[in-house]
Each structure stands twice: as structure tokens, then as C-alpha cells.
Amino acid sequence: MLSKGLKRKREEEEEKETLAVDAWWLDPGHPAVAQAPPAVASSSLFDLSVIKLHHSLRQSEPDLRHLVLVVNTLRRIQASMAPTVALPSVPNPPPAPSMDDNLLASSDAALSASVASLLEDLSHIEDLNQAPQPPADEGPPGRPIGGAPPSLGALDLLGPATGCLLDDGLEGLFEDIDTSMYDSELWAPASEGFKPGPEDEPGKEEAPELDEAELDYLMDVLVGTQALERPPGPGR
Amino acid sequence: MLLSLPALHLQTSEHHPLFQLPHGRLGPWCSPTGSPAPLSCETGCGEGSWILVCRLLVPTQVSLLSMEEDIDTRKINNSFLRDHSYATEADIISTVEFNHTGELLATGDKGGRVVIFQREQESKNQIHRRGEYNVYSTFQSHEPEFDYLKSLEIEEKINKIRWLPQQNAAYFLLSTNDKTVKLWKVSERDKRPEGYNLKDEEGRLRDPATITTLRVPVLRPMDLMVEATPRRVFANAHTYHINSISVNSDYETYMSADDLRINLWNFEITNQSFNIVDIKPANMEELTEVITAAEFHPHHCNTFVYSSSKGTIRLCDMRASALCDRHTKFFEEPEDPSNRSFFSEIISSISDVKFSHSGRYIMTRDYLTVKVWDLNMENRPIETYQVHDYLRSKLCSLYENDCIFDKFECVWNGSDSVIMTGSYNNFFRMFDRNTKRDVTLEASRENSKPRAILKPRKVCVGGKRRKDEISVDSLDFSKKILHTAWHPSENIIAVAATNNLYIFQDKVN
Numbered sequence: 001m002l003s004k005g006l007k008r009k010r011e012e013e014e015e016k017e018t019l020a021v022d023a024w025w026l027d028p029g030h031p032a033v034a035q036a037p038p039a040v041a042s043s044s045l046f047d048l049s050v051i052k053l054h055h056s057l058r059q060s061e062p063d064l065r066h067l068v069l070v071v072n073t074l075r076r077i078q079a080s081m082a083p084t085v086a087l088p089s090v091p092n093p094p095p096a097p098s099m100d101d102n103l104l105a106s107s108d109a110a111l112s113a114s115v116a117s118l119l120e121d122l123s124h125i126e127d128l129n130q131a132p133q134p135p136a137d138e139g140p141p142g143r144p145i146g147g148a149p150p151s152l153g154a155l156d157l158l159g160p161a162t163g164c165l166l167d168d169g170l171e172g173l174f175e176d177i178d179t180s181m182y183d184s185e186l187w188a189p190a191s192e193g194f195k196p197g198p199e200d201e202p203g204k205e206e207a208p209e210l211d212e213a214e215l216d217y218l219m220d221v222l223v224g225t226q227a228l229e230r231p232p233g234p235g236r
Numbered sequence: 237m238l239l240s241l242p243a244l245h246l247q248t249s250e251h252h253p254l255f256q257l258p259h260g261r262l263g264p265w266c267s268p269t270g271s272p273a274p275l276s277c278e279t280g281c282g283e284g285s286w287i288l289v290c291r292l293l294v295p296t297q298v299s300l301l302s303m304e305e306d307i308d309t310r311k312i313n314n315s316f317l318r319d320h321s322y323a324t325e326a327d328i329i330s331t332v333e334f335n336h337t338g339e340l341l342a343t344g345d346k347g348g349r350v351v352i353f354q355r356e357q358e359s360k361n362q363i364h365r366r367g368e369y370n371v372y373s374t375f376q377s378h379e380p381e382f383d384y385l386k387s388l389e390i391e392e393k394i395n396k397i398r399w400l401p402q403q404n405a406a407y408f409l410l411s412t413n414d415k416t417v418k419l420w421k422v423s424e425r426d427k428r429p430e431g432y433n434l435k436d437e438e439g440r441l442r443d444p445a446t447i448t449t450l451r452v453p454v455l456r457p458m459d460l461m462v463e464a465t466p467r468r469v470f471a472n473a474h475t476y477h478i479n480s481i482s483v484n485s486d487y488e489t490y491m492s493a494d495d496l497r498i499n500l501w502n503f504e505i506t507n508q509s510f511n512i513v514d515i516k517p518a519n520m521e522e523l524t525e526v527i528t529a530a531e532f533h534p535h536h537c538n539t540f541v542y543s544s545s546k547g548t549i550r551l552c553d554m555r556a557s558a559l560c561d562r563h564t565k566f567f568e569e570p571e572d573p574s575n576r577s578f579f580s581e582i583i584s585s586i587s588d589v590k591f592s593h594s595g596r597y598i599m600t601r602d603y604l605t606v607k608v609w610d611l612n613m614e615n616r617p618i619e620t621y622q623v624h625d626y627l628r629s630k631l632c633s634l635y636e637n638d639c640i641f642d643k644f645e646c647v648w649n650g651s652d653s654v655i656m657t658g659s660y661n662n663f664f665r666m667f668d669r670n671t672k673r674d675v676t677l678e679a680s681r682e683n684s685k686p687r688a689i690l691k692p693r694k695v696c697v698g699g700k701r702r703k704d705e706i707s708v709d710s711l712d713f714s715k716k717i718l719h720t721a722w723h724p725s726e727n728i729i730a731v732a733a734t735n736n737l738y739i740f741q742d743k744v745n
Contacts, residue, residue, distance in 0.1 A: 045578065048636060060388050064476055064495040065526045065545050066641055069582045072524055073635075076578050 046081060049074040285743035286677060286690045289367045289728070292353065292737040293327075327735035331719055334730070335399040335407065338723040341369055341730055342409060343737055344394025348378035350411055350464075352422060353737075367728060367741045373422050375464040378413040390415050396481050398490070408467070410490060414477040417492050419468035419503060425461045429453040473499050473509045480530045486537040493530035493542060500554075512560050513542060513552065528643075529589045539564075541591070541598055547584030549600060549609065567598075567609050569616045579631045579640065587643035592652040593724075599655055601646040604628060606657050606667065621667045621674065624659045626697045626708050639713050650725045658717025661706065662733050663693055679717060679731045679738040689743065 049070060056067045326347025333342050341353040354372035381390040391414055400408040406423035431453040434442055476494035483490045491500050491512070498513035513530075517523055526545045533539035538554045550563035571580060583603035590599045598609045600617075604625060607617035623644075627634060634640040639660075646657040658664045659676070667674045676693045696705040719732040727742030 045632070052638075060386075061477075064523075065528060065585070068523060068526050068545055069585060069641065072581050073578055076581070080578075 043081070046074070046077045049077055286729075286740045287687050287743050288685070288690065289739040289741050290369065290686070291681070292369065292371075292739070293735060324735070329719060329732035329735060329737060330393050331395065331397050332721040332730050332732045332737065333397045333399060333409075334721050334723055335409075336401050336724060338725060338728065340372065340399070340407060341721070341739075342397045342399065343732065344377065344397050344411055345735075346391075346393040348376055348380070348392030348394060348413065350375055350377045350394060350397065350409075350420070352407075367739070369739055373462040373464050375420070377411045377418060377420065377466075378416065381415075395478060398481050398483050400483055401487060403487075410481050410483065412478050412481050412492065415471065415474055417470040417478070417481060417501070418466050419470075420464050421467045422462065422464045425463060426457060426459075427455040428458045430456050468503065468506050470501055470506050470509065473501075479528060482530060482532045482540065484532045484537050485535055489537075491530060491532065491540065493527050495526040498527065498530055498540075498542060498560075510558070512554060512558070514559065514561060528586050531589055531591055534591050534593060534595045536595070541589055543586035543589040543600060545585040546581060547586055547602060549586065549589060549598065551611065565611070565614050567614045567617075569607070575628070577631060579635055582635070582640050583631065588645040590646060590648060592648050593650065594652055597652070599646055599648060601644050601657055603640060603642075603644075606646050606655055608655070608669065619669060621655070621665075623657055623665055624663075624695070626695055630708070634713075637713070639716075642716055642718065644716075644718055645720060647720055647722045649722045649727070656720055656722060656729065658720055658731070660713050660716050661711040662715040662717060663695075664717045664720060664731055677740075679733045679736070679740075681736075690740065 052070045053067075053074060056062050056070055326345060326349075328346045329343050330346055331342075331344040334340070335342070339355050341355075343351050343353075345351075350373075351371060352373045353369035356368040356370060377394060378392040380392045382388070383390055393413055394411050395414065396410075396412050398410045400410070400419075402408075406421050409420050409422070411418055411420060430437075431451050433447060433450055433453075434444070436442055470492070474492065474494040474497070476496050478492050478494045480493040481490060482493075489500055489502050491498055492509075493499075493513075496514065496516040497511055499509040500512045501509045513527070515525065515527060524546075528543050528545055530540060530542035533541075539551065540554070541549055541551045543549045547568065549567040551565035551567070552560035553564045554560060556562070556564060571584075586600045586602050588601040591597070592599065592608075596611060597618075598611065600607050600609065601623075604627060605623060606621045608619040608621075609617045631640060644658050646655060648655055653670050654666055654668050656664060656666045662679045663676050664679060665674060665676050676695070677690045678693050691704070694702075694705045695711070696702065696707045701707050715733065717731055717733055721730040723729065729740050731738045731740065
């Protein structure tokens with residue numbers, strides 16, 4: 001996930017395909033593609049720019065010049081389209097290729113926000129990487145330059161998923177696991193619907209009959225978490 | 237394939253090609269009857285007198301051999317070169333640079349390799365071979381790297397090569413990829429010591445007990461070997477992609493510029509550099525401009541310029557402050573309101589900036605024009621040359637296929653009277669600043685007959701297409717001349733077209 005407001009890959013591909021098929025704006029004779037700058041940009045130019053932006057941002061290491069130029073061009077186009085962007089679901093007068101309305105709905109604010117947050121992340125990543133670099137031994141006027149390049153691909157490292165798993169997620173995992181299977185031998189065969197499991201377990205209300213599939217699943221989860229738990233060094 | 241040129245007489249042209257200036261104006265030097273104007277000896281862009289000297293294909297296999305087996309690259313030159321009918325990605329030339337005497341010509345490619353060509357020495361017997369360049373040395377400058385923290389590959393493509401002035405028998409050059417600059421020493425060896433005491437002739441160690449007498453090793457001549465060794469590696473100083481390097485006139489320092497920062501290095505010190513320009517905003521969301529090129533003044537070691545993606549040039553004086561964020565001069569041309577479009581900023585983005593040899597002017601290349609600026613006048617350029625104005629109405633398509641982001645370079649000739657830059661369809665353009673003449677030439681295999689005179693080309697913008705003209709819609713946008721170089725003192729030019737290196741010289745030469 002790159003940022004809020006940006007479409008996921010599959011939908012982007014569809015849109016790109018749609019545009020490629022109906023590439024009317026490439027025709028220099030088309031009235032919408034004016035040689036003199038149009039007062040209002042066609043929505044397809046806007047869409048094209050958004051796609052370019054997405055494509056640029058998806059690179060593991062975006063070309064900053066390309067990115068900045070596309071963003072600036074997009075802002076220009078947005079500025080000229082301002083009146084129409086306010087109503088995102090209404091397509092512009094020039095017959096645009098059939099578009100997902102959501103793309104137009106990623107209006108000025110959302111786009112700016114997403115681009116801004118991405119660029120912000122770029123700098124965060126850079127700061128993160130510069131921190132562990134030991135400063136070079138040097139005199140006053142110099143500044144040590146260290147740090148690995150920022151990259152949007154590394155956003156995943158900072159994502160919540162990783163954090164959860166390694167920090168406090170293990171507790172949460174156990175919460176969901178029904179350990180009543182371990183207690184199953186203690187249960188009376190004739191169940192009365194009561195679950196004599198640990199009190200803090202959410203547990204299941206139904207009869208404590210676990211079918212094989214559930215058991216397998218639980219085993220897998222347990223084995224998986226145990227693997228994570230296992231500290232480096234001689235075995236547990 | 238290296239073209240072997242038989243000794244021949246220079247052909248006198250049967251007809252003198254007429255130059256057609258844009259908009260159909262004929263140059264004043266063509267007489268109205270159309271008869272050929274006499275060849276003059278002026279060093280201008282030449283009256284249609286550029287001839288192909290040689291077309292060189294960067295050899296693929298040579299580098300491996302020369303590095304592993306120390307084989308003389310000159311011998312390989314003649315036997316291993318193959319004519320590639322297709323270009324592998326790694327062979328695409330990404331930079332071309334003559335050294336300060338013009339004796340050597342270096343190319344860097346996408347595969348991280350540097351190939352150095354040396355000019356054929358003049359000899360009485362083969363006077364016409366002079367001007368040819370042969371492979372002198374080949375080495376792998378940069379390897380692809382992997383940044384494990386980011387899971388990113390760092391491209392090995394050579395972005396720029398800059399020569400150091402020669403101070404002893406060896407040659408030194410700087411080569412850079414996106415992240416790392418390296419100083420290479422290229423030296424010749426034509427003698428080797430023989431007669432070691434502890435080693436036998438094959439290099440095996442001798443048992444010291446068997447040695448009864450001692451001798452002094454003597455130097456015996458050997459076949460010439462050219463070896464390249466990395467002398468310095470300047471790494472870990474750039475967060476963003478390096479686009480320029482420039483050697484200072486003090487020959488002790490140089491600078492490297494990336495998208496947002498410029499660093500100053502001392503050649504002797506690799507573990508630190510000084511940051512002299514930093515345009516990174518505190519808030520990256522405010523980023524609207526990047527650095528696109530930078531160069532030191534040819535004579536004043538405290539002065540440099542850098543260009544931006546917004547079409548501005550800043551001249552900075554390092555004596556003013558340690559961090560040159562505040563420029564001394566700011567060059568920007570006001571936007572022409574009649575030419576405004578959504579693509580105005582993109583086409584104003586400067587892709588190259590070069591000081592003239594005199595140091596009085598700077599030349600900038602943006603997407604459609606080349607401009608010459610006087611250092612003393614900041615508000616507009618003194619000269620503007622249209623490279624391919626017929627593309628102005630195609631900007632939308634060029635934006636769609638990303639061609640509008642292509643970065644063309646530009647070069648001065650030795651006397652600063654002619655400037656040259658590339659275009660599409662393997663065309664390149666020369667502009668004579670004094671006579672205001674210009675010419676479009678093509679670097680292509682069809683014109684690759686040795687000593688063939690290049691015919692000027694013309695693009696037809698509309699209406700009736702004349703016989704030898706090409707219409708705009710037939711231009712091949714995948715064939716772009718981004719990198720060219722001009723010999724420092726003679727009318728010899730090197731033009732890189734994909735994996736081919738063309739060398740042309742003025743027929744008058």
C-alpha cells in the first residue's frame with residue numbers, strides 16, 4: 001500500500017489499458033488537444049499524469065526529477081481543472097474514456113495528501129538510515145554525508161504489519177487461539193454446552209468439538225508462533 | 237566493427253551540398269546560381285564538409301579478457317571486434333568525453349564499463365589514417381551493487397566521465413554511477429623486470445636453499461600493455477542519484493552533484509566530502525525543484541554553476557560561505573506567454589550546463605533549445621537556438637511516451653564559436669554562433685561509408701515534403717543522440733548513438 005487515496009495495482013492496470021485503447025488525446029488534430037494551451041486541461045491529461053505519477057512512485061527508487069516534474073505538471077492541470085474537480089463524479093465535457101469514477105474522486109486534496117505523505121516518508125526513511133551511520137572523523141566545516149538512499153520500497157519496513165508481529169503481536173495472536181483443545185481430555189464426553197477453558201479465553205460457545213481442520217489450523221498457528229518465539233542460540 | 241581505412245585520397249565532392257537553414261533561408265555564402273561555393277578554411281561548422289572517420293562498436297568480450305588474462309588490448313582490437321546487429325542493453329553508451337589534449341576519448345556504458353580510445357599517431361605513410369581512434373583500454377569501472385537495507389539494486393551505468401589534466405605519464409579520469417565516484421589511473425607498461433632471485437621465469441617460488449648467486453633483475457621490453465587501476469573510491473556521500481561531476485581548475489578538488497545536493501571532494505580524501513549546496517526542503521512535501529547539472533568555472537576555482545529542473549541557473553562563489561545555498565547570480569529567462577502550456581516547466585528543465593572554454597559564457601540545453609548566457613547578464617540569454625522546434629506541437633505525445641524527459645547534452649567547440657547538441661532520429665545539430673548558420677547531420681549506419689561526406693538533413697514540418705526531407709511523423713524517437721563530444725582543439729567530434737560511437741572530422745582538416 002503506497003498511501004491513502006491511491007488505487008491498487010490491478011485497477012490501475014485496467015485504467016491504463018482503457019487509456020491505451022482510446023488514445024484520442026494523442027491525435028494532434030483533435031480539438032481537445034489544442035496547440036495553444038487550453039484554458040482547462042482535458043481530464044485525460046490529468047489521468048495520464050496521475051498514471052505517470054503512480055508509475056513513478058511504484059519504482060523501487062523513483063527518479064526524483066521525473067517525479068517532481070510530473071507532480072508539478074499535475075498541480076498545474078489540477079489548478080486549471082479546479083471547478084470541475086469539485087464534483088468528482090461528473091466527468092468533464094470532452095468525452096473521456098470510460099473511467100473509474102474513483103480516479104476523478106481522488107481529488108486535489110487526496111492527491112496532494114498522498115503525494116505529500118509519500119515525499120514525507122522519503123525524508124523519514126532517509127533520516128532513519130542516517131541515524132546509525134557513524135559520523136566521519138572530520139574538522140568543523142565539513143559535514144559527513146552518510147545514509148542509504150530513501151526508497152518507497154522500504155515503506156514496507158516501516159509498515160504496521162512488521163511492527164505488530166515483532167513487538168506486541170504475539171500476545172494478540174494468543175488471544176485468538178482457542179487452547180481448549182488441550183483441555184479436551186478433561187471435558188466430560190457428554191457436553192452440556194459449557195466450556196471449561198481458561199477464563200480469559202474468548203472461547204467458543206458451541207460444543208467443544210473441534211474438527212480436524214480446525215485442529216490442523218491451530219497447530220499450524222502454534223508452530224508458527226513458536227518458531228518466531230524461539231530465541232537465537234541453543235534450542236529451547 | 238572498426239573500419240580499416242585504406243590509404244586513399246580525400247574525395248573532392250561532386251556537388252556541394254546546399255545548406256538549408258530553417259524556414260528555407262539559404263545561407264549567404266551560397267551563390268544564387270547554385271554553383272558550389274569555394275571551400276574555405278574557416279573553422280566553423282564547415283560547409284557540408286563533415287566526414288565519417290570511423291564508427292566504433294564497443295566490444296563486448298574484450299573487457300573480460302583483458303582483466304582476467306592481461307592480454308594486450310591492442311591485439312584484441314583487430315581480431316575480436318564483432319559487428320553487432322543488435323544492441324545489448326549493457327552496450328548502450330551513456331557518456332563520451334575527450335581528454336584535455338584530445339588524444340584520448342573515453343566512453344562509459346550502461347554495463348558499467350569504460351572504453352578508452354586513442355588517436356592514431358600521424359605518420360607519413362598513412363596520413364589519411366590520422367584522426368582514427370582505436371581501442372586503448374577497456375575496464376569495468378562500476379559493478380551493479382545491492383543495497384541490502386533497501387533491497388535495491390544500484391545501477392552500474394556510468395553517468396559521467398571527466399578527465400584530469402595530465403601531469404605525468406599516466407592518465408587519470410573520474411567515472412561515476414548513481415552513487416559512487418571512482419578515480420582511475422590508466423598507465424602503460426612496456427617493460428618488465430626479468431631475472432628475479434626468488435621466482436623463476438614462470439613465477440614459481442624457488443627454494444631459497446637452491447640459490448647460490450644473486451643477480452639484479454633487469455628491465456626488458458615487452459609488448460605494450462595498458463592497465464587501469466582504481467586509485468580512489470568516493471562512496472557513501474550521495475543519497476540521491478549523481479548527475480554530474482566536475483574537476484576544479486585547481487586540480488585538487490572536484491564536485492559531485494545529485495538531485496538535491498552538491499559535494500566538494502579532495503582527490504586525496506575519500507572518507508569525507510564537504511556539502512556545498514543543499515536544496516532539500518525541510519519538508520519533502522515542499523519539494524518542487526531538483527538539481528540537474530553542475531560545473532566548475534574553467535579558470536576560477538571558487539566559482540561554479542548548477543542548473544535546475546525549473547530552467548534556472550545559479551552561479552555560486554565558494555568564498556562567500558561554506559554552504560552555497562545563496563547564489564551569487566541567478567539566471568532565468570522570463571516565460572514567453574505565447575508559448576505557455578502545461579508542459580512549460582518540463583521543457584524548460586535544463587538537462588546540461590557547460591561553461592565556454594573562455595569562461596565568459598554558459599550554455600544550457602533544455603528540451604527544445606540551446607541557450608548561451610553571458611555571465612554578466614542574468615535576466616535572459618544572449619543567444620537562443622531552436623534544436624527541434626517542430627516538436628513543440630507534439631509535446632502531448634512526447635509526454636505520454638516519456639520522451640519529453642530525455643536529457644540531451646550540449647558541447648562547445650574548442651574556440652567557442654560552434655555549439656553542438658543531439659536530437660532524435662540519430663540527428664545532431666551544430667550552430668555557428670558567428671555566422672548564425674546551423675546544420676543537421678545524421679549518425680547512421682547507412683551513411684557509414686568511410687570518408688563519406690555527411691549530407692545535411694532537414695525535417696519537413698508540414699505541407700509539401702521535398703525529396704530528401706523527413707517528415708516529423710517519420711522520426712524515430714527511439715534513436716536519440718544524447719551524448720556528444722568535441723575535440724578540444726580540432727574539428728573532430730564524437731557522437732554516441734545507442735551502442736555505436738561515430739567519429740567525424742571536418743574535411744578541411
